[in-house]
Amino acid sequence: MSGTGNPHMTTEIFLVRHGETAWSKSGQHTGRTDLPLTDNGERRALELGSRLRGAVFGRVLTSPLMRAVRTCELAGFGKAARIDEDLREWDYGDYEGLRSGEIHALRPGWNIFRNGCPGGESPEQAMARADRVIGRIRGIGGTVAVFTHGHFGRMLAVRWLGLEAEFGQHLELDPATLSVLGFDPGYPLIPVISLWNEGAAARGGPT
Numbered sequence: 001m002s003g004t005g006n007p008h009m010t011t012e013i014f015l016v017r018h019g020e021t022a023w024s025k026s027g028q029h030t031g032r033t034d035l036p037l038t039d040n041g042e043r044r045a046l047e048l049g050s051r052l053r054g055a056v057f058g059r060v061l062t063s064p065l066m067r068a069v070r071t072c073e074l075a076g077f078g079k080a081a082r083i084d085e086d087l088r089e090w091d092y093g094d095y096e097g098l099r100s101g102e103i104h105a106l107r108p109g110w111n112i113f114r115n116g117c118p119g120g121e122s123p124e125q126a127m128a129r130a131d132r133v134i135g136r137i138r139g140i141g142g143t144v145a146v147f148t149h150g151h152f153g154r155m156l157a158v159r160w161l162g163l164e165a166e167f168g169q170h171l172e173l174d175p176a177t178l179s180v181l182g183f184d185p186g187y188p189l190i191p192v193i194s195l196w197n198e199g200a201a202a203r204g205g206p207t
Contacts, residue, residue: 012194013137013160013181014055014145017153018063018071019045020175024150027099031092031120034066041067044176044199045074051178051199052076058142061133063087063149071176072147081147084136086129089149093120112151113168123165126152130159150175157181160191174200 019041023030037045052075061084062072072081095103095117103110116122133156137144148156154168160181161167173179173196180195 011182012143013156014052014057014143015153015156015179015181016048016071016075016145016147017150017173017175017177017179018065018067018147019043019048019074021067023097024175028097029092029095029099029103030067031089031096033096037067037070041175042070042074045071048176048178048199049075052145055145056143057145059137059140060145060147061087061137062147063089063152065089065149068147068149075147077145077147084133084146086133087146087148087152088129090126090151090155091117091120093117095120111166111169113155113166126155127159127165130155134159153179157193157196161193162191171196172200173197 019037021030021035021037021041023033023035025038048071057077057080060072060077060081062068062081064083064085065088068087069081072078090112107115113123130152133146146156150173151168153173154171155165157171157179158165158167177200178195178198179193182192182194184190184192
């Protein structure tokens with residue numbers, strides 16, 4: 001389970017959700033669809049760069065999808081970034097492009113962290129990806145920046161804490177926000193969320 005290993009190898013993960021896209025604005029689930037940032041998304045990605053100015057990272061990792069890569073570039077870390085395929089958004093399968101209300105009409109009571117997506121990823125598959133990312137980050141050492149997505153960013157957080165996938169439903173993660181995962185300075189074996197969803201503005205969609 002995540003949360004094991006040598007916690008001193010990595011003191012913090014700066015977790016950044018990408019800026020707004022047309023589908024995050026409309027609330028459509030955007031997994032594989034490779035959309036660009038909106039003008040507002042680009043502006044807020046630049047603002048992220050202002051908040052991160054002066055930060056020094058041992059490694060910068062980004063999802064390969066253009067909305068994450070572009071956010072990373074506008075925040076000022078494009079040249080240092082390495083692509084990590086496991087940082088892609090949750091694969092929504094048959095629910096790609098649908099809004100939550102449309103999915104609930106098809107499947108009342110649906111919850112991605114409990115039920116996953118037909119034709120896409122199960123919670124267990126997304127959880128395994130998050131565990132792989134965390135395992136690699138633990139081996140890097142220092143402070144690491146990660147540019148990723150809404151649902152997968154929430155999965156990273158719960159797995160950092162050693163919790164099961166379903167706890168992700170209790171976290172909200174908006175576009176162009178900064179979160180920090182670390183360890184309790186008084187109890188250095190205990191993983192914590194030091195900052196969450198900082199910089200949130202209007203409610204975003206689920207990717």
